[in-house]
Amino acid sequence: MKKALNLFRIEGIFLKYNLIAMLQYRLSYFLSVFYELFDALTMMAYFYIVFGSTSSIAGWAQSQIFTLVVVSYFINIVCVMLYIGMTSIPEYIHSGQLDLLLLKPVNKRFFLTFRSPNSVQILNFLVAAVGIGYCVAKSDAVAINIICFFIALLCSIILMYSVMCILISLSFWFIRIGNSWNIIELLNQMSAKPKNIFPMPIQLLLTLFIPALVIINNPAYILHFQYDIFLRQTLPITVIFYISSVIVFRLGLKKYSSAGG
Amino acid sequence: MRSIITQNLSRVYKSPVEKTGLARSAKGLFRKEFKYINAVTDMSFCAEHGDKIGILGLNGAGKSTLIKMLCGIIAPTSGSVVVGGYTPFQKKNDFLRLVSLVAGNKSQLNPDLSAWDNFRFLKSIYRVPERQFSETARKLTLLLECANLIDKQIRRLSFGERIKMEIVAALIHRPKFLFLDEPTIGLDVRSQESIRKILSDYCAEGDAVLFVTSHNLSDIVDLCNRILVIDGGTLRYDGGLAAFCAHYNTTSEINIEVENCTPRIREIVAGTGIVDCDFTGNMIRIQVEKTFITTVFRELIQKLSNDINKIQIIEPRTEDLLKELLIKGKVK
Numbered sequence: 001m002k003k004a005l006n007l008f009r010i011e012g013i014f015l016k017y018n019l020i021a022m023l024q025y026r027l028s029y030f031l032s033v034f035y036e037l038f039d040a041l042t043m044m045a046y047f048y049i050v051f052g053s054t055s056s057i058a059g060w061a062q063s064q065i066f067t068l069v070v071v072s073y074f075i076n077i078v079c080v081m082l083y084i085g086m087t088s089i090p091e092y093i094h095s096g097q098l099d100l101l102l103l104k105p106v107n108k109r110f111f112l113t114f115r116s117p118n119s120v121q122i123l124n125f126l127v128a129a130v131g132i133g134y135c136v137a138k139s140d141a142v143a144i145n146i147i148c149f150f151i152a153l154l155c156s157i158i159l160m161y162s163v164m165c166i167l168i169s170l171s172f173w174f175i176r177i178g179n180s181w182n183i184i185e186l187l188n189q190m191s192a193k194p195k196n197i198f199p200m201p202i203q204l205l206l207t208l209f210i211p212a213l214v215i216i217n218n219p220a221y222i223l224h225f226q227y228d229i230f231l232r233q234t235l236p237i238t239v240i241f242y243i244s245s246v247i248v249f250r251l252g253l254k255k256y257s258s259a260g261g
Numbered sequence: 262m263r264s265i266i267t268q269n270l271s272r273v274y275k276s277p278v279e280k281t282g283l284a285r286s287a288k289g290l291f292r293k294e295f296k297y298i299n300a301v302t303d304m305s306f307c308a309e310h311g312d313k314i315g316i317l318g319l320n321g322a323g324k325s326t327l328i329k330m331l332c333g334i335i336a337p338t339s340g341s342v343v344v345g346g347y348t349p350f351q352k353k354n355d356f357l358r359l360v361s362l363v364a365g366n367k368s369q370l371n372p373d374l375s376a377w378d379n380f381r382f383l384k385s386i387y388r389v390p391e392r393q394f395s396e397t398a399r400k401l402t403l404l405l406e407c408a409n410l411i412d413k414q415i416r417r418l419s420f421g422e423r424i425k426m427e428i429v430a431a432l433i434h435r436p437k438f439l440f441l442d443e444p445t446i447g448l449d450v451r452s453q454e455s456i457r458k459i460l461s462d463y464c465a466e467g468d469a470v471l472f473v474t475s476h477n478l479s480d481i482v483d484l485c486n487r488i489l490v491i492d493g494g495t496l497r498y499d500g501g502l503a504a505f506c507a508h509y510n511t512t513s514e515i516n517i518e519v520e521n522c523t524p525r526i527r528e529i530v531a532g533t534g535i536v537d538c539d540f541t542g543n544m545i546r547i548q549v550e551k552t553f554i555t556t557v558f559r560e561l562i563q564k565l566s567n568d569i570n571k572i573q574i575i576e577p578r579t580e581d582l583l584k585e586l587l588i589k590g591k592v593k
Contacts, residue, residue, distance in 0.1 A: 013385045021373035024414065099334045100369040103362055104386055105354035257274060258335050 007110055011082075011117070019119035029120055036080060036124045040073045043192070058196040060224075063138055065194065067220040070131040071153070072192035075215060076185070077124045078157050079164070085116025086164060087181055090171035096259030109249050113165060141223050148227040152219040155230075155238040159215050160184070162238070162245035169245070172252030187212035195221070211237050264470055265308035265331065265438070269340035272301040272326050272494075300326040302494040303340070310437075313464055313471040315481035315502070318491035319587060324474040327491070328440050331472065332360050344438060358387060361436035363427055365446035372416035376407075376426045379415060380433055387434035394433065401429045404459050421452045428456055432463060439464070441473045445480055457483045478580035490587075502579065510582050512536050513554050517545040517561065518571040529564045533557045543570075 022029050047069050051062045060068075089112055092098040104111055132153070136146055164181055171177045191212035195203055198213075206213040218234045278294040280286045301323040308314060316324045329335045330342055333349030333356065342349060347356035370379045377398075384394045402408040405425040415423060424444070431439070441460070445453040461484055464471045473484055481488060481502070488505055490498035498505060519526055522540055530538055530545060535557065537548040549557045558574065577585075 010386070013382065017371070017374060017378060017382045020378055021371060024373055095367075097367055099329065099364065100362060100367055102334055102352065103332060103357055103360060105357040106386060108352065254336065256335065258329055 003107075007107065010106055010110070011114055014115055014117050015119045018117050022118075022120055032118060033120050033123055036077055036121060037127065039076075040124070040127070043069050043073065058194040060194040060196075063135075064220065064224045067135040067139070067223060068192050068194070068216065070128065070135050071156070071219050072188060072216045074128040074132055074153070075156050075160055076188065077121055077128045079160050081118050081121035081125055083113050083161055083164065084118055086113040086168050087179075088116060089113075089168050090175065090177055093171050093256065094175055094259065098256065099258050102253075102256075108253060109165070109246070113161070113168075136223065139223055145223055145227045148230040149219055149223040152222050152230050152234045155234045156215040156219055159211055159234075159238045159241055160188075162241040163210065163215075165245040166241070166248050169248045169252040172255045184210070184212070188216055191216040207233065207237070211241065214238075264310050265306075265342075265344050267307075267331075267340065267342045268305050270301060270304040270327075270330060270337050270342055271299070271339045272323075272330060272335065273338045274298045274300055274326075299494050301330070301337075301491075304491075304494075304496045305340075306489065306496065306499050308470050308472075310468045310470060311464070312487055313461075313485045314473070315485035315488045316472060316474040316491060317478075317481060317488055317583060317587060318474075322491045323494040324491055325442055326494075327489075328362070328442055328472060328474060332362050332438070332440050333357075334362075358434060359436055360438045360440065361431040361434070362440045363431045363442070363444050365424065365443035368415075368423065368427060370415045370423070370426060370430055373414060375412050375414055376418070376429070377411040379426070379430060380411075383430055383433050389434050393435070397433055397435065398429065401432060401459065404462075405429065405455055421448045424448060425452065425456065428459065432459075435467060437467070437469050439469055439471045441471070441475070443475055443477075444473065445475065445477050453477070453479070460484060478583050481583070482579045506579055506582055509586050510577065511551055512548045513551055514575040514577070515547040515549055515554075515558060515561065516571075516573050516575055517547070517565070517569055519543050519545065519565070519568045520570060521568075523568075526565060526568055530561070533560050 022032070047066065050057070051065075055062065057065060089098070092101060092112075098112075101112060101115075102108060136149065139145075141149065163184055167177070167181050167184070170180070187206065187210055191206060195206075195213050195217045198206065203213060214234055214237050218229055222230050222234070274297070275295050276298055277289075278296050280289040304327065316327060318324050326335070330337050331344060331349060333344075333352050336350040345356065345359050347353055347359075349356065349360075369383075370376070371382070374382070380394070380398050383389075384391075389397075398411075399408070402411055405428065407422060407425045407429070410418060410422055410426075415426065418426065424447070428444070439460070444460075445456055448456065457480060460471065463469065471484065473480055475481060485502060487500065488498065488502050489496060490505075517530075520543065522543055522545065526545075527540065530547060533547075533549075535547050535549050539546040547557070547561075554574065558572075561572065562569070
């Protein structure tokens with residue numbers, strides 16, 4: 001408990017100093033706030049254009065698919081706000097800058113993945129949170145579905161973090177891994193559609209290997225349809241990916257040999 | 262009390278064999294070859310509180326690798342290292358609060374924040390009490406003559422100013438083990454002096470252990486009371502700087518200024534049991550073994566008393582001696 005509180009304290013420090021740094025660059029500040037918002041608005045526009053010609057897609061009604069879009073937006077914002085900074089790790093490894101970061105008396109995984117949050121996204125986070133609240137209020141879900149929905153949402157955040165962490169940790173071995181994490185964003189966009197429209201092999205791929213459907217689809221499915229998928233899929237897959245990410249990161253750190261001998 | 266103990270410390274790097282040309286590079290996509298490099302081999306030494314140790318060696322000797330193992334960035338391949346009772350590579354938070362690393366070519370400061378915000382960030386991370394933080398930051402910035410720059414963004418500072426801020430940042434939490442990798446690289450003479458003074462005072466006050474690697478030998482001479490000389494990853498010498506100089510400095514130089522350097526004078530000089538001599542105009546530089554210096558000096562005075570304008574014995578500067586020994590690889 002004490003350790004967890006300390007991590008919250010440190011995350012608060014990261015957010016504070018990141019906000020101070022971001023406020024030095026006014027244009028960048030406004031652009032980063034509005035970029036994600038425009039992205040969400042584009043998705044909304046697309047959503048309403050599609051539903052101008054049909055009332056349901058693969059058995060999902062308009063309000064249910066709206067939840068999918070909002071969940072996708074919410075997860076994306078949390079990722080950008082809290083742990084998108086981990087994409088700098090390959091550069092730190094390549095330049096040897098990681099040396100100095102490893103000497104800070106903070107949990108290494110936490111420090112490296114959360115140290116560069118995007119504090120200004122708090123505004124988008126609030127918009128997304130209101131969207132989530134709206135979806136829940138508009139749904140006919142019973143209490144158990146709503147509870148499982150929020151826990152599934154938390155699992156999605158953890159799962160997204162774990163998948164990114166595994167991909168980024170590969171840079172301990174391969175140093176240059178390109179922008180391989182962008183694949184997650186692509187798959188998340190793809191997964192913001194009812195999973196029934198995908199053929200079974202694709203569903204399996206996007207559930208077990210790159211769990212984009214679990215991240216985006218499952219929370220909405222739990223809210224509007226059946227909550228038992230939470231125990232059958234969301235929870236075990238989250239636990240497996242989280243543990244895997246811890247192991248891969250630890251092995252990566254052990255492998256780290258610094259730059260420049 | 263021994264605060265650092267290393268025993269048979271070794272580090273081997275596995276490094277890919279670089280391929281040249283398109284065909285070989287393409288082949289490397291399918292079959293990667295590796296070579297093994299012994300960066301540090303079988304190194305054993307101890308350090309006590311208050312030790313100020315200079316690590317000397319040419320490029321690629323293993324100095325930085327040794328420092329990285331001592332502060333826990335990389336793990337030894339074999340052997341053991343204990344720093345302040347901890348195994349560094351385990352990176353326990355209590356251990357990390359005791360150490361600090363300054364690398365001249367790397368920065369721990371966020372370039373988008375001011376120096377002051379960077380210091381406050383570190384204060385929060387290291388949980389430094391407010392009073393201690395204010396005192397340390399104020400004192401160090403004043404001594405380093407950079408107090409007027411603390412509100413400036415790091416990226417707007419000159420290189421020398423940034424290094425000064427790095428030094429302050431490294432000392433904010435008052436570490437007991439301070440590792441400096443080329444701390445004065447690219448600095449002007451005045452900045453070098455002030456940084457050396459700060460570091461020297463800091464070690465004297467806090468009884469901290471200091472490790473310095475630097476190609477600027479003045480850093481070593483001014484700061485350190487002990488040196489480790491490394492060559493090809495092997496420890497060649499471990500001991501006091503003065504003892505090192507006494508041991509390896511086997512010759513002295515006699516400089517003579519004469520009216521006219523005649524063949525007679527050359528003949529007399531050549532017959533005095535010298536190691537080496539150089540005639541330039543009316544100046545004669547003679548290298549003599551230390552054990553014979555008095556005899557040779559006396560003999561020269563007797564035989565050339567009418568020809569000499571000026572004669573003096575020159576002891577080499579420690580920096581020059583170290584440089585010569587390192588370049589010629591004489592430390593065995």
